[in-house]
Amino acid sequence: MSTATGGTAGDWDAIVVGSGIGGLVCAGYLVAAGRRVLVLEQHDVAGGNSHVFRRRRAYEFDVGVHYLGDCGPGGLLPSILGGLGLGERVRFHPMDPDGFDRIVLPSVTVDVPVGWPRYLDRLRQALPAEAEGLTRYIEICEAVARTCRTNATSAPGGKLPAVMLRWSRRTLTQLFDHCGLSARARTVLAAQSGNYGSAPASTLVVAHTMMIDDYLRGAYYPEGGGQTVAAALVELLESHGGTLLTKTRVGRVLVEHGRVAGVELTDGTEFRAPVVVSNADYRRTVLELCGGNENLPDAVVDRARDARMRLPTAVCYVALDRELPEQPNSNIWYWPNEDVEGAYARVEAGDLDELPFAFLSFASIKDPVPGSCCPPGHTNFQIMTACPPGYRHWGLDEGPARGARYRRDEAYLAAKNRLTDQMLDLAEAAIGPFREHLVHLETSTPVTQERYTLSTGGSAYGLQSWGRTGQRPDVRTGIEGLFLTGQNIHHGGGIVGVATSGAACASAILDRAVLPEVCRGAIYGNPELLPDRGADWDPLRVSRGAKRRDARGLAKLDHVAPAGS
Incomplete structure (x- = not known):
């Protein structure tokens, strides 16, 4: 040996x-x-x-x-x-505490601030007709998050509070139903679901609240x-x-x-x-x-x-030869359709004719280290969206973990190029035209993710x-x-x-x-x-x-x- x-x-x-x-x-x-x-x-x-x-x-x-x-x-x-x-x-460098995530729907925009109370205030300001349901929703989520954090950072023992006994195995959709929330409110509340890659009907309340609670304690980027x-x-x-x-x-x-x-x-x-x-x-x-x-x-x-995997994602890596004017130190979650459940259902069924969302992350704004990710005066940002499970959308029968060669496959390249154009379209709808300033453009698909990490189906979220x-x-x-x-x-x-x-x-x-x-x-x-x-x-x-x-x-x-x- x-x-x-x-x-x-x-x-x-x-x-x-x-x-x-x-x-x-x-x-x-x-x-x-x-x-x-x-x-x-x-x-x-x-x-x-x-x-x-x-x-x-x-x-x-x-x-x-x-x-x-x-x-x-x-x-x-x-x-x-x-x-x-x-x-x-x-x-770690803090992002804008008054709005580290900007959620943009056709009819409403919400800047998500640090802190559960301020988050609830922003939601009620944006959706005043649903103030009662939103208040009930936040009260439950905050209580669940508090219990999860206590359990994670303290010695085991003690009884679970009633809110955990009731909601620990229920889905986000069930909580939305309990609070009587509209499709638009559900989309605002689940807009950041791209951080874990699953629809509200497939996401436990615990998983969503643990994610949002972390960010509501402050969003940061490693210098x-x-x-x-x-x-x-x-x-x-x-x-x-x-x-x-x-x-x-x-x-x-x-x-x-x-x-x-x-x-x-x-x-x-x-x-x-x-x-x-x-x-x-x-x-x-x-x-x-x-x-x-x-x-x-x-x-x-x-x-x-x-076992089923959470949805895989595609990421478009973009570099511009200019800085973006007046872009705050925040992400953008752009949802062109105000029905989060329907958007995920289409993706899960293999339909990407309309992308569910575009997540825009601006590394050159977040990182205070000069020139760490691009030359001075340039912009480095990424566009992310969810993709269908499996290989069919990419014209493949299997993935690179099993030796499949795909990088020059015509069907794969056609699907990848079409998705790239779609992501650029959504990004320009969110922040305005920038294509004429492109100096680098590159897209990573779920197949790319599988190649480098050997994750099943190219899912980054398990x-x-x-x-x-x-x-x-x-x-x-x-x-x-x-x-x-x-x-x-x-x-x-x-x-x-x-x-x-x-x-x-x-x-x-x-x-x-x-x-x-x-x-x-x-x-x-x-x-x-x-x-x-x-x-x-x-x-x-x-x-x-x-x-x-x-x-x-x-x-x-x-x-x-x-x-x-």
Whole structure:
């Protein structure tokens, strides 16, 4: 047996498959607790949906970090990073507290501010005829969110309040019905559903309220872009004795006598450890990496096979040779139709003749680091929308995870180009004409997402239903020593959610209440071990891992000032 690090069998206490933020957070807490940890990533850079890519030596685009909630002092993500000793390594810049999200419908516009009371005031001002129903809705959501946060950050115990017993397994549509809200009000309230990728009828009240509660505590953007979060976690991992290997794909999880024994790479190399954490797609973990029925009960395999994913998304990356006039530091959610339920139903049925929404995220306005994502005087922004599940819309029979070649397929390119034009049309309807100032345009489809992350169907948001609507697996599995983290477990949902999942997974392995401890100020990591950051510090380079840090092919930006420490 060979190992890529030159070690022998049993050299690792834990192996993490996948280097998304959930996997890196879990690995960070394990290595900070003294465990020998190996992280394996099939892509050439760590970070999952937090990573960036660069074009023309001028533009840097965030793949999935558009904005983060609750990143002020004492916030959830800063507490998780702070518990690793990274509190000074990642800085978050606040977006406009008076309106971090602008929701635009044909007949009404709502600027979403920080704070539940101010949010309710804005809603009642915009929809005065529905003030009573909106008040009831906000009271329920705020109570649910408060309970969820208390449960996540405190030691377990105590009875659930009545509001949770009533609403924890009900959908957003059922809550809308209970409050007697119109189609227009429902669209305003669910306009930000693109943050989790499912319709109100397929979304638990808990999932929606956890998302909106994070942002109502303040919306932020990481200074220097999303890659800075992953890079800080890689620095923590490596400085505490762990190892990250990129461009290293796991073929299967080794299971012997009912418990984990390590992993085997696609090239036959084996690494052995008594603990394996899968930050990979849940369905691929069960059906492929773990061998399905060979190692797991039929019921578990059947449930994974029948599970449905949240809707995938497409993102259009745009660069302009001018700045946008008078654009505030906020996102835009543009809904051309005021029926959110109908819009999602059409997408789920495979109809994209009319896009459900366009989400516009302006990185060059959010990031205070000069020139971090585009040259001075230019604009860098993204347009996102939801797409149908499966491959039919793209003219394909299967995806790249199974080896499908698609990038020059005529049907695929036709569908992609048509979608790009549609997204540009919606964006111009939201902010005015800009096509004549385009200097870079590139679209990522769900097929692209699958290629880079191996997620089922290219969904960035994980499972929609696992047995029943909204249900998801926990961090533990039916195999001793195998644990889960990431978008597919019940903590997951966006960057903050997967970071929480990583802390929860580490808690199960270490048998410690990690999240409550760090929220009270506990620090596992040793900041003194972290490396100095020189004037040429580059988070993308760091995220390649020590063994590939100086490999050829690293894209750079000509105009960027040195990052420094």
